[in-house]
Each structure stands twice: as structure tokens, then as C-alpha cells.
Amino acid sequence: MIRFLIYGILFYLLYKAAKNFLRPRKGRSGGSRNEDSPVRGEDLVEDPCCHTYIPVSNAYKSFFDGRTVYFCSQKCLDAYRSQRGC
Numbered sequence: 001m002i003r004f005l006i007y008g009i010l011f012y013l014l015y016k017a018a019k020n021f022l023r024p025r026k027g028r029s030g031g032s033r034n035e036d037s038p039v040r041g042e043d044l045v046e047d048p049c050c051h052t053y054i055p056v057s058n059a060y061k062s063f064f065d066g067r068t069v070y071f072c073s074q075k076c077l078d079a080y081r082s083q084r085g086c
Contacts, residue, residue, distance in 0.1 A: 045070040049080055 044053040052072050059070035060077045064084075071077040 047072040047076050049076040 042055045042057060045056055045059055046053050047059075048069060048071075050072060054070065054072045056070065059072065060074060062069050062071065062077055062081075064080075069080070071080065
């Protein structure tokens with residue numbers, strides 16, 4: 001019975017070693033995996049009313065005096081429009 005247990009453990013270890021050996025070498029350079037891939041991100045913009053930073057894709061956008069101004073919410077946008085500054 002113990003012999004089968006030992007054979008099972010040896011088989012498992014050989015399986016894991018073979019699986020590691022046959023894995024594509026791209027990810028096994030020894031360094032960080034992010035060395036080759038560029039960092040992707042999104043620009044943050046500051047809301048002029050409440051001074052929070054939000055991603056450009058989530059911001060409310062409006063044009064004032066020929067420039068684009070970004071807001072975190074419709075409430076901040078409306079406050080800026082009514083007061084021309086918060």
C-alpha cells in the first residue's frame with residue numbers, strides 16, 4: 001500500500017516538472033512580467049469645483065472660453081455654469 005502512495009507522489013512530481021519544462025518560455029525570463037508590456041492607463045483630470053480627480057472617460061465635459069473643462073458630476077457642472085467658478 002505504501003508503495004502505491006510513493007509511486008503516486010513520484011508520478012505527481014514528475015508531472016509537475018514536465019509541465020513546467022514544456023511551458024512556453026516567454027513568461028519565464030526570471031524578471032518581472034511587465035518588462036515587455038507597456039503600462040496602460042488613463043489620464044486623470046481635476047474637477048475645478050470640488051478638486052477631485054476623475055478618469056477622462058467618466059468625466060462630464062464642457063467648453064468654457066474656448067477650453068475644455070471636466071467635472072466629476074452633473075451637480076459640479078451646473079454649479080460651475082451658474083457661478084462661473086465654485
